[in-house]
Amino acid sequence: MIRTLVLSLRAVAVLALLIVVGAAAGGLGRPPGLSSTGVFSSASTPALADWAVAALHSSLQLGAELVGEHPQAAQVIGAVLGLWLLMPAVRHRLAVAYPRDPRRAYSNEERQAGFRRAGQRCEFDIWMGLARCKRPAEHGDHWLPHSRGGATSMPNLVAGCA
Numbered sequence: 001m002i003r004t005l006v007l008s009l010r011a012v013a014v015l016a017l018l019i020v021v022g023a024a025a026g027g028l029g030r031p032p033g034l035s036s037t038g039v040f041s042s043a044s045t046p047a048l049a050d051w052a053v054a055a056l057h058s059s060l061q062l063g064a065e066l067v068g069e070h071p072q073a074a075q076v077i078g079a080v081l082g083l084w085l086l087m088p089a090v091r092h093r094l095a096v097a098y099p100r101d102p103r104r105a106y107s108n109e110e111r112q113a114g115f116r117r118a119g120q121r122c123e124f125d126i127w128m129g130l131a132r133c134k135r136p137a138e139h140g141d142h143w144l145p146h147s148r149g150g151a152t153s154m155p156n157l158v159a160g161c162a
Helices: 002-026 042-069 071-097 108-117
Strands: 139-142 157-160
Touching: 002 042, 002 071, 042 071, 108 139, 108 157
Parallel strands: none
Antiparallel strands: 139 157
């Protein structure tokens, strides 16, 4: 149910993006019936539908020109949009195949062992990875976050400062 809703919302977002790009490419201007506050009037629904169809038509013409002149760029754009639309389904399959670790927190012994392994220093980098933080380790945390499927295990423990 949720996955279907997310896929539907992503499809609507792609359609809206195509309409906006088509309106800009076709020089259609603002949609009819749009007030300065961003609210549509219900009386302009047929005109708005005609504007949206014209914008989609302009977007398709632009896509056809892109494919004719730059086929590799069109393939890349199509692949990125396809992956973006399918990502919720892939995440769901991965979550079913690899369930989350039921234990979220590290024990005190595991944290202390991680601090010893790190030399009692924070393991995070500073200055865009050019140097290691010199502060003392105070927290044991997941390198790959638990919310993203990271296991509560010693290889995934990172010592961090406050």
